Amino acid sequence: MATVKSLTLFGVANKATFARSFSTSKALSAKPMTVRDALNSAMDEEMERDERVFLMGEEVAQYDGAYKVSRGLWKKYGDKRVIDTPITEMGFAGIATGAAMAGLRPICEFMTFNFAMQAIDHIINSAAKTFYMSAGRVNVPIVFRGPNGAAAGVAAQHSQCYGAWYAHCPGLKVVSPYNSEDCKGLLKAAIRDPDPVVFLENEILYGVQYPMSDEALSKDFVLPIGKAKIEKPGKHITLVAHSKAVETSLEAAKELAGKGIECEVINLRSLRPLDIDTITKSVTKTNHLLSVEQGWPTCGIGAEILAQIMESEAFFHLDQPALRITGADVPMPYAKSLEIAAIPQPKDVVAAVKKLLKVK
Amino acid sequence: MAKNVFKDFLNRKKHIIYNIEFWKTLGLLSKKNNYATEATFETKPCKLYRLEDAPSTSVTLNKEDALRMYTRMHTIRRLETSIGSLYKEKIVRGFCHLYSGQEAVAVGIKEAMRPHDAVITAYRAHGWTYLMGVEPLGVLAELCGRQSGCARGKGGSMHMYTDNFYGGNGIVGAQVPLGAGIALALKYKGTDGVCIALYGDGAANQGQVFEAYNMAKLWDLPCIFVCENNGYGMGTSAERASAEVNFYQRGMYVPGLWVDGMDVLAVKECFKYAINYAASGKGPLVIEAATYRYSGHSMSDPGTSYRTRDEIQEVRQTRDPITSFKEKIISTELVTADEIKKIDGEIRTTIDDATKKAKADKEIGLDELCADVYSINLEPKIRNIDPFTPLVHKRIGPAVNFK
Numbered sequence: 171m172a173t174v175k176s177l178t179l180f181g182v183a184n185k186a187t188f189a190r191s192f193s194t195s196k197a198l199s200a201k202p203m204t205v206r207d208a209l210n211s212a213m214d215e216e217m218e219r220d221e222r223v224f225l226m227g228e229e230v231a232q233y234d235g236a237y238k239v240s241r242g243l244w245k246k247y248g249d250k251r252v253i254d255t256p257i258t259e260m261g262f263a264g265i266a267t268g269a270a271m272a273g274l275r276p277i278c279e280f281m282t283f284n285f286a287m288q289a290i291d292h293i294i295n296s297a298a299k300t301f302y303m304s305a306g307r308v309n310v311p312i313v314f315r316g317p318n319g320a321a322a323g324v325a326a327q328h329s330q331c332y333g334a335w336y337a338h339c340p341g342l343k344v345v346s347p348y349n350s351e352d353c354k355g356l357l358k359a360a361i362r363d364p365d366p367v368v369f370l371e372n373e374i375l376y377g378v379q380y381p382m383s384d385e386a387l388s389k390d391f392v393l394p395i396g397k398a399k400i401e402k403p404g405k406h407i408t409l410v411a412h413s414k415a416v417e418t419s420l421e422a423a424k425e426l427a428g429k430g431i432e433c434e435v436i437n438l439r440s441l442r443p444l445d446i447d448t449i450t451k452s453v454t455k456t457n458h459l460l461s462v463e464q465g466w467p468t469c470g471i472g473a474e475i476l477a478q479i480m481e482s483e484a485f486f487h488l489d490q491p492a493l494r495i496t497g498a499d500v501p502m503p504y505a506k507s508l509e510i511a512a513i514p515q516p517k518d519v520v521a522a523v524k525k526l527l528k529v530k
Numbered sequence: 531m532a533k534n535v536f537k538d539f540l541n542r543k544k545h546i547i548y549n550i551e552f553w554k555t556l557g558l559l560s561k562k563n564n565y566a567t568e569a570t571f572e573t574k575p576c577k578l579y580r581l582e583d584a585p586s587t588s589v590t591l592n593k594e595d596a597l598r599m600y601t602r603m604h605t606i607r608r609l610e611t612s613i614g615s616l617y618k619e620k621i622v623r624g625f626c627h628l629y630s631g632q633e634a635v636a637v638g639i640k641e642a643m644r645p646h647d648a649v650i651t652a653y654r655a656h657g658w659t660y661l662m663g664v665e666p667l668g669v670l671a672e673l674c675g676r677q678s679g680c681a682r683g684k685g686g687s688m689h690m691y692t693d694n695f696y697g698g699n700g701i702v703g704a705q706v707p708l709g710a711g712i713a714l715a716l717k718y719k720g721t722d723g724v725c726i727a728l729y730g731d732g733a734a735n736q737g738q739v740f741e742a743y744n745m746a747k748l749w750d751l752p753c754i755f756v757c758e759n760n761g762y763g764m765g766t767s768a769e770r771a772s773a774e775v776n777f778y779q780r781g782m783y784v785p786g787l788w789v790d791g792m793d794v795l796a797v798k799e800c801f802k803y804a805i806n807y808a809a810s811g812k813g814p815l816v817i818e819a820a821t822y823r824y825s826g827h828s829m830s831d832p833g834t835s836y837r838t839r840d841e842i843q844e845v846r847q848t849r850d851p852i853t854s855f856k857e858k859i860i861s862t863e864l865v866t867a868d869e870i871k872k873i874d875g876e877i878r879t880t881i882d883d884a885t886k887k888a889k890a891d892k893e894i895g896l897d898e899l900c901a902d903v904y905s906i907n908l909e910p911k912i913r914n915i916d917p918f919t920p921l922v923h924k925r926i927g928p929a930v931n932f933k
Contacts (some may be wrong), residue, residue, distance in 0.1 A: 224718070250718065256748070261707045261741025268711020271696050272725075274718060295701050296708060303689040305682040306902030306927015308696065340903050340912075363903040364932045396908035443909040454602065458715050481917040 201387065202379040208350035209239050209315075209371065212357035213277060215389050217247055220275060223361055226253040226266055227316075229281030236281045237317065237376055263289030263314070267296045270366075271311040277361060280316035282330050283332045283370065290335075297366035298341030313360045318346070318370035318412055320513050326501035329509075331465030333412065336368040337441040337474070343395050345441040346370040348416040349380035352439055355393030363395060370441075372414045399447035399510055400452070404432035406521055407458035410449055410475060412438040415462045415514060420463075424517035431523060449475060450484040458526055459492035464513055467496040495519055501508050568592045569862035573796035579779045579816075585787070585803035589795040596859040599641060599794055601873055603633040608659035608881040609666055610825075613656060613673055617829045621889060622673045625700070626687045629657040629826040634756055634851035636661055638797025639726060640803055646721055648696065650709040651728040653688040653757075654823075655698035658728075662695035666884040675831055676891035682926070703729060703736030707754065710742040713753035713814075724752040724808040726801075732763020734777050743781045743816065750813035754804050755781065757816065758791065760823040763800035765836040778818035791819030792849045795858075817922045822849070852907075897924065905929040 203211075203425045224247075229236045231244035231254040244252040255262040259280065266278035269338055280286040281412065286293065299308045319331040336344045343365055347353045353371070360367035385391055401416060402423055409419040416437045423433035434452050438445065453459050459479060461472030472494035479485055498512040570590040578584055591599075610630045618623040629636070640661045643649075651658050659669050664680045672679030672690055680690050688700040696712055699705040709727025716723035733739065733756050746753045757777040763769055768775045778786035782789070789800040797819060804815050822845045826833030833842070859865045894901075900912050900921035911920035 178799075253749075255743060256741075258738075258744065261745055262743065264704060264707025264738060265711035265714055265745060268650070268696070268708035268713075268725075269715040270711070270716070270931065271708065272712040272715035273926035274715045291704060296699075296704055300697070301905060301927075301929070302903050303681060303685040304691040304927065305680075305684045306699075306905070306925060306929055307681070307691050309905040309931045311931050343904070343908065364929065369921060394908075406681045423716070477680045 184344070187526070200381045201380045203350045204377055204379050205350050205353050205371070206237065206239055206376040208354040208382070209357055210241055210243070212354045212361070213227045213240065214243060214246070216358055216361040217243070217251060219389075222273065222275040224251040224274065224278065225254065225277045225279060226255055226262060226365070228255055228257055228281050230254060230279050231413040235279075237373060238399035239371075239376065240279070248418045259285050259288040260292065263292040264296065267292050267310060267312055270297070271308050272433065275311050275361060277313045277315060279380045280314065282321070282335050282373065283316050283318040283326060284328050284330060286314065286316065286332070293336070293342070293366070293368065294339050298339050301365065302341060302521045310366050311364045313367045313369050314359075316371060317373035317376070319372050320497070320502060320509075321373045323504065323506065323509065329411075329502035331370075331463065331497070333370055333435075333441050333463070334464055334470045334474070336370075337444070337471065338469075339442075341366065342442060343367045343440070344370065345395055345440050346412040347439060348375070348401075348413055348437050350382055351380065351386045352393065352399075352437070354386055354394065355391050357437060359392045359395050362392065370413065371489070375414060375417075380512055391395070393439070396440045396443035396445060398439055398448040400434060400448070402433065402435040404434035404456065406432050406456055406513045407460060407527060408434045408436060408449065408452040409460050409462055409519065409523075410436040410438060410452075411462040412441060414472065415464050416514050418514055419462045419519055421516040422523065425516060425520050425521055429529070431527060433523065433528065438471075444474065444478070446475070446478050446482075449479065450482060452489045453479060453484045457487050457489040459488060460495060460519070460522055460526060461492070462495045462514055462519055464497050467494060467499055470494070470496055493522055493526060495522050509518075537583050541572070549571065558757060564864045565771065566593075569596075569859070569864045570641060571795050571801060571858060571862075573793055574757050574790040576796070576800050577778065579693070579776075579786035579788075580732065581785045581787065585789075585800045586674070587799070589799050591795070591859070591864065592663055593864050595641070596680065596864045597869070597873065598871065599637055599798075599854060600859065600865070601877065602637045602640070602661060603794060603855065604874065605881070606633045606636070606660060607852060607875050608877050609656060609660060609669060611694050612670065612881050612885045614825070614829070616670070616674060616885065616889070622687070622814070623675065624686060625653065626829045627654045628823070628825040629654050631851070632760060632791070633657060634794035634797055634823045634855070635756075635791045635819045635821050636792040636921055638791075639801045640757070641794070641798040642801035643726070644723070644805070646694070646723040647805065648694040648712050648716065648725045650696040650705045650712060650725065651698065652705055652733060653698070653700050654728060655690055657689040658695065659692065659698065663692050663719060664690065666881055667887055670884050670888035671891050674888045674891065676892055677894045678888065678891045682898065684898075690895070703733040703738050705729060706733070706739045707742040709744045709755070710753045710814075713746065713751040714749070722752070722809040724754055724805050726754045726756060728756040728758055730763060731757060731759040731768045731775075731777060731894075732760065732771060734780060735772055745846075746814040747781070747784050749813060752811075753809040753814045754808055755784070755814060755816045756800070757818045758821055759818050760821045760828065762823070762836065763833065764827040767836065776818070778816055781814070781816035786816040786818065788818045788820065791821035792851045792854070794851060794855050805809070811848050838859070862890075900924065901926050905932055
């Protein structure tokens with residue numbers, strides 16, 4: 171059993187004679203691009219590449235997108251391929267799904283995923299299950315995309331992470347990208363994928379610039395769905411996160427690095443499939459695991475990761491119980507101080523890491 | 531020439547169509563056997579909503595058409611009867627909704643369809659599956675959950691698919707926007723194909739139905755929304771569930787038609803008109819087909835607590851779509867009673883044989899538990915009930931939208 175472990179935190183630190191640079195170091199020299207533009211270029215390139223790809227949703231055409239993600243696409247592709255819908259999520263999600271069943275490649279934009287609850291029947295029952303029910307006959311190549319998770323100052327109905335909701339369902343692929351490279355490479359992959367993909371963006375990150383490597387700027391840049399990325403290697407503890415929580419984790423890792431604690435930060439990128447292999451490998455190395463997410467704790471992504479680690483060999487590599495940092499288990503409050511208190515901050519991650527590693 | 535004379539006649543004297551001597555004078559009876567090679571029938575007119583011209587009320591049939599339509603309707607009836615028995619034998623499991631009584635709707639629509647038109651329907655899908663090209667064995671074996679089923683026994687009663695047929699949908703009303711989406715795809719691809727999206731009087735009150743009407747009209751989608759009004763949404767009569775029971779008018783800004791759904795010829799003529807309308811770019815239509823279901827809503831419903839046995843008997847005796855059509859084609863001597871008898875026998879044999887085969891067929895192997903969850907699976911191992919024996923994903927079906 172994993173009750174006695176000879177490697178203490180300092181034991182590991184002493185043994186570590188190698189140092190690996192940040193995986194982002196190469197990209198830092200590259201051209202910065204906002205998440206919004208990365209998503210826009212992904213759609214633009216895929217629409218150019220495949221006549222069957224079209225975009226539909228509320229305000230995607232003439233308004234240029236409620237969050238300007240589809241800016242310019244209507245001018246370029248016209249009414250046929252960029253379709254403004256009325257505010258009827260269930261109806262247009264059903265129409266988009268039907269179009270996919272009949273051979274098109276729709277991108278169905280939800281203004282935010284909060285409103286996709288009105289349409290969730292089509293995402294699950296119509297899109298995710300039809301391939302199985304038809305014994306592999308009718309695959310449904312569709313992307314449901316839009317901002318997900320906590321926004322700022324919009325209260326409970328407009329601030330919620332649906333990652334766990336969709337990741338729960340076989341038949342779906344669920345992507346939760348973090349930065350611009352993730353967004354471009356994974357959205358292109360999602361559009362090309364012959365199965366239904368739920369693509370969870372983050373509103374707060376839309377305007378944030380991230381470096382884009384030359385490779386990422388290419389029209390051929392596609393990232394594999396289902397593979398996590400090690401954003402920052404480290405040897406003392408594994409932080410596993412998705413979407414904006416990756417940033418929270420990286421900031422915490424930076425602070426902890428100043429105290430000699432090297433965190434390995436895993437950006438999940440994809441929630442279904444969940445790249446448990448990458449997490450396992452990391453845990454085998456660091457012997458400590460902390461999941462970080464903005465979503466609620468109950469039946470959440472962190473809960474799933476911890477359960478899978480518990481059920482596997484990786485458990486025996488843990489020096490301490492794995493822990494979760496999550497959004498507080500309450501509806502999102504409007505008041506600023508309370509909102510901040512409901513979402514994991516870097517300090518929360520720092521505190522949890524210190525507690526786990528028994529350092530002050 | 532003779533046709534005009536005949537049409538004239540028809541308008542004034544409907545009874546004349548049953549007069550054999552009249553046919554003889556038009557030379558439409560073959561001298562050899564004294565049977566008509568063609569006959570024209572008068573149907574109940576459609577009710578119109580926001581439409582100027584109406585579908586024709588006179589339908590001309592040749593013998594081949596008549597036999598095909600009869601065969602199709604009767605096959606569906608036999609199929610459903612057999613499925614009902616299989617259910618009572620506990621071979622068909624779960625939910626099972628029979629189409630008996632409503633055959634003229636599907637068969638009439640199919641008569642008017644062109645090969646590139648598409649269909650999506652609700653959970654009462656066995657008859658449509660057969661009409662769209664799945665052999666009776668494919669339907670029966672699917673219901674039995676066996677490997678010869680058209681979905682390898684993975685879909686069951688409500689989830690069957692084939693070319694241009696998108697199910698079978700178990701979620702009441704969900705097929706309506708899906709159908710509008712199929713229509714969008716047909717238009718997008720530049721075909722003149724139309725999609726026929728069927729739902730019941732119960733589903734007609736679902737919000738998403740109105741969402742679909744709205745977008746279909748906004749974008750002139752070639753979608754024909756068909757409300758099969760069989761009088762009851764489960765056990766709730768249309769009057770108790772709908773504030774407006776003229777379902778063909780419920781698209782408001784979408785033109786509509788009411789058709790006698792117990793008359794296969796009326797349905798055929800109505801849909802010839804409707805398909806032409808939708809295919810010519812005029813946008814959607816809402817059609818109410820007035821029909822009746824003989825069985826309960828599903829197998830657990832005897833269907834007698836919310837309606838009387840007399841009501842069912844009355845429809846069976848006076849308006850049965852198969853009996854009435856049979857009488858028409860026999861009385862005009864398009865078909866003989868012997869021919870019908872022979873067809874009935876052949877259908878019985880076909881369905882009985884298929885039923886036997888379906889019962890004797892095997893279920894797919896457990897290795898297929900994890901088949902076709904994805905067309906490209908990305909998980910090397912799929913979680914099983916326990917964590918020790920992971921499943922391996924398999925690909926079997928054609929994945930028609932793969933490339």
